[in-house]
Structure formats: C-alpha cells, structure tokens
Amino acid sequence: MGQTILAGDPPITVTLKRSARARRLVLRVSRHDGRVTLTLPDHVSERKAMDFARTREGWLREALSALPPTEAVGPGTRLPVLGQALVLAPARVRAPRREGDVLVVPEGRPAAATAAWLKALARDRLAEASDRHAARLGRPYSALRLRDTRSRWGSCSSEGILMYSWRLVMAPEAVLDYVAAHEVAHLARMDHSPAFWEVVARLCPDHARHRRWLREHGGSLHRFAFAD
The missing domain is CATH 3.30.2010.10 (Metalloproteases ("zincins"), catalytic domain)
Structure with a gap:
C-alpha cells in the first residue's frame, strides 16, 4: 500500500500492508532490519490504522531501540x-x-x-x-x-x-x-x-x-x- 510517517524524535516509517486474510490490525518490527509493518484488514481505513500505531508508539520505540545497530562495511570491519x-x-x-x-x-x-x-x-x-x-x-x-x-x-x-x-x-x-x-x-x-x-x-x-x-x-x- 505504501509508507507513512509516525511523527516523533526520530520519526518512524511505517509500511502499510492490506490483507484480505487479516482479521485485525497487526503491528510488527522486523528483528532483521528494523522495518515496521502494519497489516490492515480490508474493512479498516488507513487513518484508523495509523491511530492504532500511535497508541503503540512507546512499544515501537522500545522494540526499535533493542535492535542491534547497523554496521557499514568498510576498512577494519x-x-x-x-x-x-x-x-x-x-x-x-x-x-x-x-x-x-x-x-x-x-x-x-x-x-x-x-x-x-x-x-x-x-x-x-x-x-x-x-x-x-x-x-x-x-x-x-x-x-x-x-x-x-x-x-x-x-x-x-x-x-x-x-x-x-x-x-x-x-x-x-x-x-x-x-x-x-x-x-x-x-x-x-x-x-x-x-x-x-x-x-x-x-x-x-x-x-x-x-x-x-x-x-x-x-x-x-x-x-x-x-x-x-
């Protein structure tokens, strides 16, 4: 569906994904790359989905901060x-x-x-x-x-x-x-x-x-x- 931004410091990019099989809103943080995905059932609007994401902002920031930092490959790596x-x-x-x-x-x-x-x-x-x-x-x-x-x-x-x-x-x-x-x-x-x-x-x-x-x-x- 696309991406939207959850305002804050720093802002969080949320990828919205609509699924005909979904029965409820599901918010996930990838432990591999920190990607935030919000899956929506067909009957839920994007606005309602982002309202839901805002109620979970504290959990999101805690989950993202627990991820290992990205390391740029270069000399000495x-x-x-x-x-x-x-x-x-x-x-x-x-x-x-x-x-x-x-x-x-x-x-x-x-x-x-x-x-x-x-x-x-x-x-x-x-x-x-x-x-x-x-x-x-x-x-x-x-x-x-x-x-x-x-x-x-x-x-x-x-x-x-x-x-x-x-x-x-x-x-x-x-x-x-x-x-x-x-x-x-x-x-x-x-x-x-x-x-x-x-x-x-x-x-x-x-x-x-x-x-x-x-x-x-x-x-x-x-x-x-x-x-x-």
Whole structure:
C-alpha cells in the first residue's frame, strides 16, 4: 500500500500492508532490519490504522531501540565468513582475496566488492551442500537462486527451485549446511509435518542445534550494510 510517517524524535516509517486474510490490525518490527509493518484488514481505513500505531508508539520505540545497530562495511570491519571473523583491508587489488584472517578488498569499492565475493562464495557452498543432500535423497532440484531475504533463510518451490539468502555464508558452515538440508528435504515433503522432519534428521542429524543458532544469532547477519 505504501509508507507513512509516525511523527516523533526520530520519526518512524511505517509500511502499510492490506490483507484480505487479516482479521485485525497487526503491528510488527522486523528483528532483521528494523522495518515496521502494519497489516490492515480490508474493512479498516488507513487513518484508523495509523491511530492504532500511535497508541503503540512507546512499544515501537522500545522494540526499535533493542535492535542491534547497523554496521557499514568498510576498512577494519570484522566480518563473519562461514563462522570465522575476517578483517577487511583495502588495497590496490582488482578482486577480494583471503589472506589468513584478513580479507583484502579493492580500496575504491570495498563494500560492493565484498558483497560480490560473499555472494559467489555463498553460491558455491550452497550448491555443493544442495547437490550432496539431493543426491542422498535421490530428489534432484531444478534451479538454485540467491536473494537477500529478510523473512526466511531459504525456500523450495513446487517446481523444485531452491532459494537461499546469500547472507547464510556469514553463518557457521554447519548452519549453512542445515538450511540446505532443510530446503532439499522439501523436495520430498512440501510441509513441516513429522515426516518432513524425519527427512531433515536423516540429512542433518544435528539440525535442532543449527535451528537454534539461527533463531538466536541469525538476525545479526542482517546488521551489515554493503554500500560504498
């Protein structure tokens, strides 16, 4: 529907989203990027919705202040890569390269070059994990796509297309592998039934621990802003 501003210091941008399935007003703050979304049933006006948001302003500001601060990626940033911290060091190089615990990046565009390097690494690792799990399951997938998703770490369509957040490459490698196992398991079961979790457990026996890591620490992977 669009965005509107909740006045104050600082003002809060609220994204209005109308839903035919909604039965009441629902106000949410994304723990990944701090986006404020207000979902409206069809019969509720925008004016009434914003009146509701104003009554929750105290809660909104408290929730926003509890979010981890955004960190602009640049020289000296300690960036997690497959669970290990690498320090960004700009230099006169044409492409990023890892040297021990240092990631050497082009000095003219360190953030954009780092993001491109991470996406390429994410595609390699997620493709390897997806291929391995799909072969074990005996269920091939049709395509693999990367996005910078906020609401989910991965998905599997009915056509067998696997989608992953490229930011998984900043999580421990075992966590990335679990997400690949989870989505590949949907090639056999397109639900979250006990039978589905049995498939996940065959592919990734320690899946509960990795799910817990994502719940507790996954939001921190979205705090990094890649813009030069």
